[in-house]
Ligand SMILES: O=C(O)CCC(=O)C(=O)O
């Protein structure tokens with residue numbers, strides 16, 4: 001079932017804009033993708049003053065430290081193309097709209113703190129590899145946080161759009177075994193029309 005991870009007792013999806021599907025990538029494809037990610041020029045994620053423990057590499061668009069802006073960068077390699085198409089198909093988008101791919105390796109002890117993805121991007125479609133992870137979501141409701149979460153099984157795919165993308169923050173706690181992810185993003189309409 002599409003939103004299995006987020007179905008409550010009444011079979012209602014708990015988070016609008018979160019779509020999930022298990023088993024989209026085979027075990028053999030997973031091994032290949034992990035090998036490709038490990039061979040990529042991964043570097044410690046850095047944004048302004050902040051350094052995370054996860055290792056990342058961007059294709060298509062990336063943050064330029066020289067001018068503090070997002071700008072086109074190295075094109076996506078061929079090995080990513082079939083997965084970009086699959087991600088686009090899952091989200092009902094055109095593969096060409098997914099202009100950015102972010103590779104991440106989370107070694108044991110690395111996670112990702114509470115955030116919303118940068119507003120230059122719109123759709124976010126992720127492929128989860130390696131250790132299963134819980135993606136946590138929260139949004140401020142009055143004085144406290146409303147929370148929910150989704151289990152990301154290895155070889156699954158998820159799509160954040162609408163409320164899940166814009167109204168909620170998400171995070172992933174550090175794990176004890178490695179996890180890899182590939183996230184594809186489209187540009188926001190403001191960014192696309194400014195080009
Ligand atoms: O590893 C993931 O699946 C999520 C990564 C994430 O939230 C991000 O790069 O903005």
Ligand SMILES: [Fe+2]
Nearest residue numbers: 115116117170
């Ligand atoms: Fe994110």
